[in-house]
Amino acid sequence: MADKKIYGAIARFSSPEALLEAAGAMRGKGFTKLDANTPFPVHGIDEALGIKSSRLGYFVFAGGLAGCAIGVLLPWWTGTIAYPLVIGGKPLFAWEFSMPIIFELTVLVAAFAAVGGMLALNGLPRFYHPVFNYDGFRGASNDKFFLTVEAKDPLFSAKEVTDTLEGFGAEEAVLVEEDE
Numbered sequence: 001m002a003d004k005k006i007y008g009a010i011a012r013f014s015s016p017e018a019l020l021e022a023a024g025a026m027r028g029k030g031f032t033k034l035d036a037n038t039p040f041p042v043h044g045i046d047e048a049l050g051i052k053s054s055r056l057g058y059f060v061f062a063g064g065l066a067g068c069a070i071g072v073l074l075p076w077w078t079g080t081i082a083y084p085l086v087i088g089g090k091p092l093f094a095w096e097f098s099m100p101i102i103f104e105l106t107v108l109v110a111a112f113a114a115v116g117g118m119l120a121l122n123g124l125p126r127f128y129h130p131v132f133n134y135d136g137f138r139g140a141s142n143d144k145f146f147l148t149v150e151a152k153d154p155l156f157s158a159k160e161v162t163d164t165l166e167g168f169g170a171e172e173a174v175l176v177e178e179d180e
Contacts, residue, residue, distance in 0.1 A: 006151045008175070008176055009158065009174065010176050011172065012172045013146070022168035026168070034148065034149055036147050038146075055121065059113045060117065075098040079092045
């Protein structure tokens, strides 16, 4: 049987402070492929891991602009091109009467862009992740804090990474294998 491919090393910490310290130290050593799993949001973990700001806002803004454009074009086309009816001397198109449609379509398309962009940027749906192969990972939703160093990292060396993580106060540092 062939050896399984290593996904990376995962370390378990007992407190968010220890996780933050280890993440910052690993980042300081030059590691770039880091991830953290915690039972609740930990303030400062994004900076410690070197995570940049999300691009999701651009998706939402573009969706809002598209919805606004649709909200203007739909009543304009309907009133001036498709069914040009003059009723009570009113103009064929007046933006004031279209404001509810413009607002609702702006919000609707922006919301769809937010959900679609979030799924795309997070690589979802992903039903299984290699860190689930680690038996101790069950504590990630309860009271444990995990730092993962992926094997894709240029500085990754299995023995050195696990030793370094244990040196930073990890309760346990093990290698995690990928499934075929």
